[in-house]
Amino acid sequence: MLGQVVTATTAAEQFALRRRSPVQRVQHVLHSYPAISPFLVLVISFAVFTMINPRFAQPNSLSLVLQQVAVIGALAVGQTLIILTAGIDLSVGAVTILAMMLSAKLAEGNGLPGILAVLVGIALGVAAGALNGTLVTRIGLPPFIVTLGTLSVFTAIGLLYTRGQSVQAVDLPALLNWTGETFAVGRFRITAGVVLVAVLYVVVGFALANTAWGRHVYAVGDDKEAARLAGIRVDRVLVSVYVIAGAIYGLTAWILIGRAGAASPNAITDANLESITAVVIGGTSLFGGRGAVLGTLLGALIVGFFRSGLSLAGVDDQYRVLAVGLLVLVAVAVDQWIRRVRA
Amino acid sequence: MNTSMTPVLSARGLVKTFGRVVGLDGVDIDLFPGEVLAVIGDNGAGKSTLIKCLTGALVPDAGSMSLDGQPVQFKRPQDAREAGIETVYQTLAVAPALDIASNLYLGRERLRPGPLGSVLRMLDKKGMRRDASQALADLGIGTLQNMAQPVETLSGGQRQAVAVARAAAFGSKVIVLDEPTAALGVRESNQVLKMIGEVRSRGLPVILISHNMPHVFEVADRIHIQRLGRCGGLITPQSHTMSEAVAIMTGATTLDETPGRVGGGA
Numbered sequence A: 001m002l003g004q005v006v007t008a009t010t011a012a013e014q015f016a017l018r019r020r021s022p023v024q025r026v027q028h029v030l031h032s033y034p035a036i037s038p039f040l041v042l043v044i045s046f047a048v049f050t051m052i053n054p055r056f057a058q059p060n061s062l063s064l065v066l067q068q069v070a071v072i073g074a075l076a077v078g079q080t081l082i083i084l085t086a087g088i089d090l091s092v093g094a095v096t097i098l099a100m101m102l103s104a105k106l107a108e109g110n111g112l113p114g115i116l117a118v119l120v121g122i123a124l125g126v127a128a129g130a131l132n133g134t135l136v137t138r139i140g141l142p143p144f145i146v147t148l149g150t151l152s153v154f155t156a157i158g159l160l161y162t163r164g165q166s167v168q169a170v171d172l173p174a175l176l177n178w179t180g181e182t183f184a185v186g187r188f189r190i191t192a193g194v195v196l197v198a199v200l201y202v203v204v205g206f207a208l209a210n211t212a213w214g215r216h217v218y219a220v221g222d223d224k225e226a227a228r229l230a231g232i233r234v235d236r237v238l239v240s241v242y243v244i245a246g247a248i249y250g251l252t253a254w255i256l257i258g259r260a261g262a263a264s265p266n267a268i269t270d271a272n273l274e275s276i277t278a279v280v281i282g283g284t285s286l287f288g289g290r291g292a293v294l295g296t297l298l299g300a301l302i303v304g305f306f307r308s309g310l311s312l313a314g315v316d317d318q319y320r321v322l323a324v325g326l327l328v329l330v331a332v333a334v335d336q337w338i339r340r341v342r343a
Numbered sequence B: 001m002n003t004s005m006t007p008v009l010s011a012r013g014l015v016k017t018f019g020r021v022v023g024l025d026g027v028d029i030d031l032f033p034g035e036v037l038a039v040i041g042d043n044g045a046g047k048s049t050l051i052k053c054l055t056g057a058l059v060p061d062a063g064s065m066s067l068d069g070q071p072v073q074f075k076r077p078q079d080a081r082e083a084g085i086e087t088v089y090q091t092l093a094v095a096p097a098l099d100i101a102s103n104l105y106l107g108r109e110r111l112r113p114g115p116l117g118s119v120l121r122m123l124d125k126k127g128m129r130r131d132a133s134q135a136l137a138d139l140g141i142g143t144l145q146n147m148a149q150p151v152e153t154l155s156g157g158q159r160q161a162v163a164v165a166r167a168a169a170f171g172s173k174v175i176v177l178d179e180p181t182a183a184l185g186v187r188e189s190n191q192v193l194k195m196i197g198e199v200r201s202r203g204l205p206v207i208l209i210s211h212n213m214p215h216v217f218e219v220a221d222r223i224h225i226q227r228l229g230r231c232g233g234l235i236t237p238q239s240h241t242m243s244e245a246v247a248i249m250t251g252a253t254t255l256d257e258t259p260g261r262v263g264g265g266a
C-alpha cells in the first residue's frame, strides 16, 4: 500500500512539473527573486534613456541622479521596514523635517556642537517612531490612521517651532553640512550623504536577511496572529520597526541638510508619496511580509532615472509623473500576480 | 490509567468568555505521562479555546494550571513553549512567505558560532536547513526536499506536516494538536497519525483534537468529550463505542445514562 501511495505522489509531482507553462515559470522565478522585475526596469530604462540622449550615461549626470535619489532613497529604507510589517508611514516627511529643523535651530550660530545636533535629530526620529509604534500596538489603530494623525501633528509643531523660517548653511556648524560634501570616485562625484545612504542599505539589508529580528519582521508582516502563536513578541517587533525607521528619518534629516544646503521647513513636501513609490516599484508588497531593501534601492534609482532621463530627453516633467504613476500600478499588479503562486 | 501518577499537565476550573459568549465554562483536564488524550466535541464546543488556554494563546478568566505538579501561568504562547509545550494550532500558525526551515525555527532561531553570531547576530541558515530536513525525515516526510521553499508554495498537507514537525522537533513535555488532519487526504492523515505514534513512543504525551472518530479511536488512550463549554465526559476507546461517544458529544445521551463497559471510564 505504501508503495502505491509513493508512486501516486511521484506521478502527481511529475504532473505538476509538466503542467507548468512558461508564464508560470516566470511567475515562480519572480516569486523567488522579486528584485528581478525592478532590476530589469532599471536596466531597460538606462538603455533607453542613453539611446535618447547619450549624456544620460555620463558620470556627471549619473552622479547627480545618485545625489538626487539619496534623501528619498534613505527615507524609503524606513518606509520599507514599516511596509514589510503591513503598515504604512505617512509621517515620514514630517518627522524628517522636524528632526532637521530641531537640529539646525539648536546648532544655529554656534549653538549646539554639530555632533550633538545630529544626535538630537536622530533622537527626535526615535521618539517619533516610538510614538507611532506605541499608538499602533497599544491602541491598535491602523498605521495609516496613526501616521496620518502624527503627520499633521509633527508638521504643525515644525512650523510653529520655526515660525516657517529656514536656517542657511552658513549659520550651521560644518558637520551638519558635511553630508553635502563631494569627492571624486573615478569620474563620478559622490557626496558623503550618498555614502551614508549606501551604508544604510547594507546594514538594514543585512539585518533583514540574516538576523532573527529580520525573520520576525517578515513573519509579523505576513500573518500577525500566526507570528504571535509561533511565539514572537509581535508588539515588540512592531515598535522596534517604527523606532528604527524613525532613527533612519533622523539620520536622513542630516543628509537632507547637506543636500539642500539649508534647513527649510518646506523641504521634501512629497517625501511620503515618493518614499512609498520607491518601495512599491521595488517590489515590496503593501500587504506585508514580502520584499527587501534591495528592491527599494532599485525602485528609488528607477524614479531617479526617469527624472534625469526624461528631462535630458527634453520632455515635460509631467510625463515623468505620469510614467512613475504607471510604474506603481504595474508594480502592484505584478505583486498581486506573483502572490498567487502555487507549487 | 494509573491515577496515582502525577499528571504532566493539569488544569482545574478553566473559564474563558468572549464578551457574552462563553467559550469555556469551568473545565478540568489532566494529561498523564506518555498518553494520547483526544478531545472531541461539536463545532463551537470549546475545544480550541481549551487548548489555547492550556498553551498560552489565550489567558483564561479563571482557573488554575500546573505542569509536573508545579503551578504555572502562561501569559503568552512563548511562555508555554519555553516550558516545553508545543502546539499545532487549528490555523497552523505558519508564516507563508518564509521558507520551511525559517518556519521550523521561528522564534528560536539559531545563531552562527563565533563572532558572526555573537556580534553580528547572524543566523545559522545552513545548520537550520540541515536540521529542519532531518526533523521532517524523522517524521517520515520524504516529499519535502528543499528547506528553502516558501511555505505558501506547499500543499495543505505539506504545511500541516511542517507545523507538526515543528511541534514534534521542539516539544519536550507536551504536544498539542488541534485538528491536525482536518484538511488532509487519506495519505497525509495516516502520516500524521503515524507521527503521533512516533511522538508517543518517545514518551511525550499528546493532546489531539479531532472530528475524525476512527482516528480518535485508533490512537487515543483516553477521550475528553467537550460539550457546550464543559466536559461532557471522559471515556476510553475500550469503555465506549464510537456511536456512544458521538451520542454523548451531541447531547443525545449523557455519560451517566451511558456509563460504558465495566472497567471503562477514566
Ligand SMILES: Nc1ncnc2c1ncn2[C@@H]1O[C@H](COP(=O)(O)OP(=O)(O)OP(=O)(O)O)[C@@H](O)[C@H]1O
Residues within 6 Å of the ligand: B018, B021, B022, B023, B041, B042, B043, B044, B045, B046, B047, B048, B049, B050, B090
Ligand atoms: N476570539 C473569539 N472571539 C469570540 N468568540 C470566540 C472566540 N474564540 C472562540 N469563540 C467562541 O467560543 C466558542 C468555542 O469556540 P472554539 O473555537 O473553542 O470551538 P471548537 O470546539 O474548537 O470548534 P471547531 O470544531 O469548529 O474548531 C464558540 O462559540 C466560539 O464562537
Ligand SMILES: [Mg+2]
Residues within 6 Å of the ligand: B047, B048, B049, B090, B178
Ligand atoms: Mg477548533
